[in-house]
Every structure is written in structure tokens, then in C-alpha cells.
Amino acid sequence: MTDTHSRPHTSVPGVRPASGHPRRRTVVAATAASAALLPLAGGLPSAHAAEGPAFLHGVASGDPLPDGVLLWTRVTPSAEAVPGSGKGSPVKVTWQVAEDEGFEHVVAHGTVTTDAAADHTVKADVRGLQPATAYWFRFAAGEAGSPAGRTRTTPADDADAANFRAGVVSCSHYEAGYFASYRHLAARDDLHAVIHLGDYIYEYGHQEYPLEGDVVRTVQPEHETLSLADYRVRHAHHKLDPDLQAMHAAHPVVAMWDDHEVANDTWSGGAGNHTPGEEGEWADRVRAAKQAYFEWMPVRPSTEGTTYRRLKFGRLADLHLLDLRSFRDQQASFGDGDVIDDPDRTITGRKQLDWLKAGLSSSTARWRMVGTSVMISPVAFGAVPAHLLGPLAELLGIPQEGLALNVDQWDGYTDDRRELLTHLRDQGIGNTVFLTGDIHMAFANEVPVKAATYPEDAPVATEFVVASVTSDNLDDILGVAPDTVSSVAEAAVRATNRHVKWLDMDSHGYGVLDIDAERAQMDYFVLSAKEEQDATTGVRRSYRTLSGSQRLEEADAPLRG
Template identity: 40%
Template sequence: MKDILLDRRSVATATFSLGLLSACSSWRGAGRAFAQNPFTLGVAAGEPSPDGFVIWTRLAPAPAEPSGGLGPQPVPVAWEVAEDPNFRTIVRSQEGLAQPRNAHTVHVEVGGLQPHRPYWYRFHSGGATSDTGRATTLPAPGANVDRLHIASVGCQDFESGFFSAYGHLAREPELDVIFHYGDYIYEFGQRDRNPFRRHLGNETATLDDYRRRYAQYKSDPDLRAAHARAIFIPTFDDHEIDDNWAGDFSKDDGRTRAFLQRKANALRAWYEHMPVRSSLQPSGSTRYFRRFDFGALLRMHALDTRSHRSDQFCEGAAARDAAGADCIPRYDASRTMLGREQEDWLQRGLSSETGWNFIAQQVQMLPFDGRRDGETETVRSTDNWNGYPHARQRLVTAIAEQGLGNVVIGSGDMHQHLVGTVPLDCEDPESRPVASEFLATSITSGGSGSERHSFQQDILARNPNLALLNNRRGYQIYVVSPNQWRTRLKVMDQVDTPSGAVSDLAEFVVERGRPGPLRA
């Protein structure tokens, strides 16, 4: 249920979930005063359009406590959007209630703004004021855009290290959008990874478990700074719910009523804590895949590679029990990574008319043989596109048949920087390149890492479609212009302490019409 509120200055096209604030004095006096800052989880913006975006916050004066330290009552909250960081020219503002049934989170779908320009936003409640966030609207449809800066991030296990990479990302001089490929939280209980970073509570299962885990992660100051810096376009991968889940199947127990309830709890908490539109509130028909057009420069296809996929082969205890220790994957054309609806949607949306097609998704797509010394058989993951070869080949063939030379794939999950090409024949990595892939390393997952694993040179030798593989933490920055895509790989020296430094690892260039990354 959505209530449309009237702007105090003009009639605004904005949706405030959740509830009307009855007539009262101005927001500065509305509601009780807080003994502690209620905006401990910061602010965020997402889901950009040419005339607006979503802004988010959650009221949680005590984020580690149940309900964030708030009782069962609604709490008055107000928001403002301005043309300048000092809020001298406020263009939208409203008042409403943050409801306990939604963990006192607020999602505002702001509209009526000008295309392709920055705005600043903030929230107020009980005399307190939130951080100030910055968000940029999309260019008008078909508009010429000279340059776009996109960051790619993900895999941020709280226990594996500090989120210092986000602090560095927040200080990047130019940044339009942050694509989060998933694993925003990790569901595990305490694992003694880092004495200074411990998960609160046991492994997540209930709605309250997931809400508290998001609150713990969002309390991190570096993550808060990154959210305040730029629009996030978030997707989810496995750890937001359960390691290596697929469709209605958990990793270890298969399709059970308990897992379906856990998944519902997790997706509700994900919606509550992400700056996304109300259409992404979880229901039986929710579509998490969506598309964003940055004028004529770039079309971003944000995919969901978890909800509709066939169950993995040889994954988890149930598969091992059924097939034995030497389980052999047996693939057939009916197996899917995206589901038919999403697969058709993606193929229809790919276009040569836009400057670039950016397929923003969660897991490695390019063919990859993970054999090490002494292993004679090809080793392929069953949890990424290598475990769904027919589905991958259908997509690759569609790209080739349309003659698209403008496809770049963003991915993650591997906890390493990887750069390479997706070939026309995925069984022959040396066949003609069809798309470029930039797989971003983790923020913390895997620990500080090293410049390379001992076996990485063997991996590169067995995979001629790879240009780089690196085992440091960090993020990637894409600098996109009409005829050139540049990717800058950023790496952290360590994540064991909050003083980690960032540096440039490498830079790659893709020329439009010529798939395949070249080292700059």
C-alpha cells in the first residue's frame, strides 16, 4: 500500500512509503526527540530515472538491538531534495511515518526532477538530521552523453576484513553510479576470521536475524560514505540468502518449507535495506531484473542469476548423497540460468543502437578451466555460467547473430580481479571474441589476499581467453565514452586493519565494435 503525499512547496511526483503524517507542526518539531542519533545506518539512493530516483534511510538509534532500538510505534520522518549541497534551493520535500512493520525503513520514489544532473538529499526526525547524500538522475532518453563513471563492487564479508575500499571509493573524483553485484551481507554466524570484526548472532534465518545483520553492515562508516557519495544499483547473489542457493533450492537441504520461509525472510530484509522501488517488494511474481538507459551512451541490464536458475549439479550434501562422491554433471539444453522470461527479455533488450550494452550480473560468464598441476580433467564451477553451458551459448549466439560489438559483462563472486573475453564458441576459448568481461574482486571476502595465488600462472596458461587474474581485494571503475570503454582495477594492500591503502593495478581498454580487452 502506497500513500502519495503532497509536497509542502509544490505538488511532487513522489511516493513515500510509508504512511501519512497527520497535520502537525513542521518536521523539526514532529515526533519525540531521540536520546541517540536515529540515522546510524546512513542514507542511500538508487534506481535512477531521467526524472528522479529512490532515496532510503532506516531509523535505528540502537542498530544491534531488536527493532533497532525503537518500539512498535510509527515514527515521524521528513525528507528534502535540493539542487545544492547546502540545501539553499530545495525542490522536493515531504513528511511521513516510518512504520515498524518495515523495520522503520523509508523508501521515497522521488520524481519531477531534471535529467542528468546531481541532487542532494537528507532526512529529519525528532530534531535529528541524517547524513547528506548525493544522487544523479539519468540522462534524457536518447541524449548524447560524453562520459560515464561506473564502479563495480561486491562480496563484503564483515568478518573477513574492514570496508576501507568503500572509503576510497567514496573519494573517487568522478563517480556517477555504483553497481553492486551482490553478497552485500554474509549469512554465516561467527567464524573467528578477524578479532575486530565479528558477526552479531548465529547464522541468519529469521526476519529479525537478517534485519540485524543488515544493520551491522550498514553501521560501517566506509560503507555509509560510499552510499552517500553516489547512486547504488544493487542486485543480490547467494549470501544475502544462503550460500549457493538456486531457485527454490538451498545448498544442502534442497527444496524444503524451511528454506522457502528463510528465502522469503531474506528477500524482505534485502528490500527493506536497499534503495529500490516498491515494485521490488518480494512477492510470488517479483521481477528483480531491470534495465537502465544512460541516454544514447549505455544500456545497463541488471540481471538476477539466482531466482530462476535450475539447481546446480553436484552441489551440496543432497547432490553428493544422490550421485556419490564422484558426481558428474550432465548438462542438457533445458537447464537455465535466467529462466525463459528473463532470457527472452535480455535478448530483446540488447541493441546496436545504444553505444554500449552493459550486462551487469553476479557470476563469471566466460569459459574458465580451474585445473591445477596434476589434474588432467577440465575443472569448471557448477555455480556460475560454466555450470549452465547451453544457457550461456544461447546468449552468446544471440549477441553474435545481432552483430553486436558493444557488449561488456560485469560480474563478481570469485573474490579476484579477472579480465577476459567471452568467445563465440564457449568450448573453444580461442574462438572469435563476442564480449568482454570484467569480474570485480571482493571488498573483503577472502581476506587481504596476495598478488597472485601460487597456481595462477597455470590458470592463465590454460585459459587463453584471460588477460588478467589477481588475488587482491578492491573494486573496478569503468570510464565509458561513445567509442571506448576503459576499466581501472583498484586493489587494497590489506583489509586486516582499517588503514588499508588503495592503488591502481592495471587499466584495460575495449574499443566499440572490437570485443576483447587490451591492456592500456
């Protein structure tokens, strides 16, 4: 339970001076805690026992609204109250929101009591704020204060916003590399938000993925996550990463999930990486994973405890976020065209697809963004040379002998895709941009209703697919230098799929999306090396779609920032 006040309140005991990103001492504390984690519970350095409460997992904000934002942190009340332990007394945590970095002008404050039932995580759904305004926030418990974070509300629903600019990320497997992408996004002061398209965590145990020899660092717990405690520890271990903490402290994050938040190739009744009986009941595992997710992420639960929901950015853009795991039918057998075209099979579920179609039809925004965790553009891989089919199949997680298309994507649920894309065409709904992750590659696609009739039939949407933050892509699997062997596969995919305007099978990084009245542009940033914590970054390519066109063109230059 929280309370919000408009009157100034200038002090919270123990709160340190504000900073846009975690201070050095906070980063040091997080690093020390990470090194001292116990295999299961994520134990903390014993020195914290004498200090009382501590904020070791940073602060975050998310799901911004015109008048509010969701604030998040995790308090460690005592040394034994480590994530997933179920230990520790209830703690009263206060929060503040201010107009300035020095917290001289506090505009809202309140109190939240948390306990072991919530893994001592804290959420405050703050309202009463001003639209399109930057704020600072912080927490305190007893004499302990959290680092400060910076967040931002969205424009009023009827406001003509000049632009919307967001970082776009997906697929951040801890053992595969460092989160340098998050650090670079944290350093930008021109973003309104960061959109995380899923696979924020991975469920695998140590050295299960990537394989032994490719592991950059060790995740906790070291075994595969199955129980509520396991998922809590995995989320907590990610939140100790200083680059991830910096991103969350710098920008509100709008997050959705994909499969690895539970298990690889999740569908409504199971997953490719779940063995019933041996690994418990599927329903219990899903319940545990979702509980931990909503405890540890700055996300408001939406319909039926899922992540599909809608946010608005004035009259400029709507963002429809999908949940493509909770309602989907099991993935089809490879090469079984009759199954993938079956109108009784679904990736969205009837209710969610109707919700999306209605939202797209009723939108009065200039642009309609759709966050989809898996690629909607049809892509056939059959023209890829035979010696690359095996590695590509491994990357996509599908059998080599069946590689023609990826049935875990919308390609495996063609009737839902046909219904959605036909709706866009028949209703004359323009300026729809799909934002996608999952595939560990970067794409810039035009989206036709039928790929076979493209380009004679105009596309009905565009799609920007961002590369992975760390998760393996083609050159990682082959153990070769980037932009060598993959160039052959890229050329083959483009030749077979004319609506694919560009793809990159090797890079790791993030996107920066900027939308204004005239165009939507994605700058694709790549890292110098995911294995290096201080990796540099640069723009690999920029693509844009002009308002009313549903076409893509390469942009002359990246956006400022």
C-alpha cells in the same frame, strides 16, 4: 505514500547542515551504536531513548532515472525499536531534495510514514527532477535530522552523454575485513554511481567464514541468519559501518543480489548452506531474506520481487541487471558434462533470458552492460598444479575431487550461455560488456561462444570481473603473501583459457568503469590490506575494449580520479 512538490521549501525541523559524507559526529554515533549492539536485536545505546528519533544507519540513494531517484534511510524512533525487534511506534519522516549543499534551493519534498512492519526503514521514490543533475537530500523526524547525502540523476534517454563512470564492487563479508574500498569510492567526486554486483551481506554466523583466527571483526547477529529478524539485524549491522555509510551518502548505488543475501549456492529450491527442517522451510527463509533486502537496500523491486531490471544512461549505455538465483536449477554434480549441457536446465529462467535477449536486440545505446553475479566466460581450472587444487576448490566452494570448472557459474548451465552468446553473434550485437563479481578474483576476459575455437572464432563480448571487497581469496586461504604461490595458478589458468587476458587471485578492492563513445575501460584498484581500516589503494591493472572490437587490450594508464 509520498508527495513531490516543485516549489521551494527551505526548512525541515531538526535537519543538520548538509555534508557530502557523514559528519564526524554521525560516524561516532554509528561506531558507538555498533559497539553496543545486542547479540540478536542490535540494541542501541540507551542514551538515544531520551533523544527520541535518531538516524543511526545513514542515508542512501539508488536506481537513478532521468527524472528521479530512490532515497533511503532508517529511523530509530525509540531505544527499544532496534532493527529486527518488531517494536516501536509509527513515525512520520520528511525528506528534502535540493540543488545545493546548503539546501537553499529545495526542489522536492515529501513525507513518508514508517513503522515496525517495515523495520522503520524509509523509501521515497522521488520524481520530477532534472536529468544528469547532482542533488543533495536529507530526512527528518521530529527534532532529529539525518546526515545529508548526494545523488545524481541519469541523462535523458535521448541525450548523448559524454561518459558514464561507476565504481564496481562485490563480496563484502563483514568479518573478513574492513570496507576501505567503500571509503575510497566515497572520496571520489567523478562517479555517476556505484554498481554492487552482489554478496552485499553474508549469511554465515560468527567464525563460520572465514574460519577462527582469520576474523577481523564480529558480525551481528553472531548466529547464521535464518529469520526475518536475523536478516534485518545483519543488514542493519552493515549499515552502521562508517565506510559503507560514506559510500551510500556520496553516490547512488545500483545493486543486485547473489547467493549470500540468502545462503551460499542458492538456487530456486534450496541452497548449499540450508538444511531443510533443521533450518526451517526454504521458502520461508527466501521470503524473509528478500523482504529484509528490499527494506534495507535502495533498490526498486522488479519482476516478481526480484532484482532483474534495466537502467539507461542516455544513448551511451544500457545496464541490464540479472537475478541468477531466483530461477536457476540446482547446481550440477561435478564432472557431469551431460547435466551441465542439458537444455532443460537454466540459470536465468526462460522469462528472464527472453527479457535479456529482447533488451539487447532492441537497445539503441552505444554500449550494452550486463550485470551478472557469476562469471559467464568459460574457465577450466584443470591445469592448476595439484597442490593448489584444494585451496582453489575451497575458494570456489566446490569439492576438490571434481575441480575442473565452477558449476555455480554459467559453466554449469551451458545451454543458457550458448543461447545468449549465439544471440549476440547472430544478431550482430556488439559492444556488450559483462560486469561480474562473486569469484573473489579479478579477471579481464574476452567472451567466445566456444572456448575451444578461440581465437579463430572472434569473441562476441568482453567481461570485467572485480575482486572481492573483503571475502577470502587464494592467498588468504593459503596463509601466504600475495603474488607468491598464486602466480603459478594464474599462469596455468591463462595457459588453458586463452580468452582470459589477465587475472589476479590475491587482491581485494574494487573497479572503476568508464565508458565513452570510443571505449569501455576498467581500472582495477587493490587495497594495501583488507585487515586495516585505513588501507590505501592503487591501480593494479587497467583493461579496455574499443568500440566495435569485442577485444581487450591493456590500457596505457588509469583514468583520472
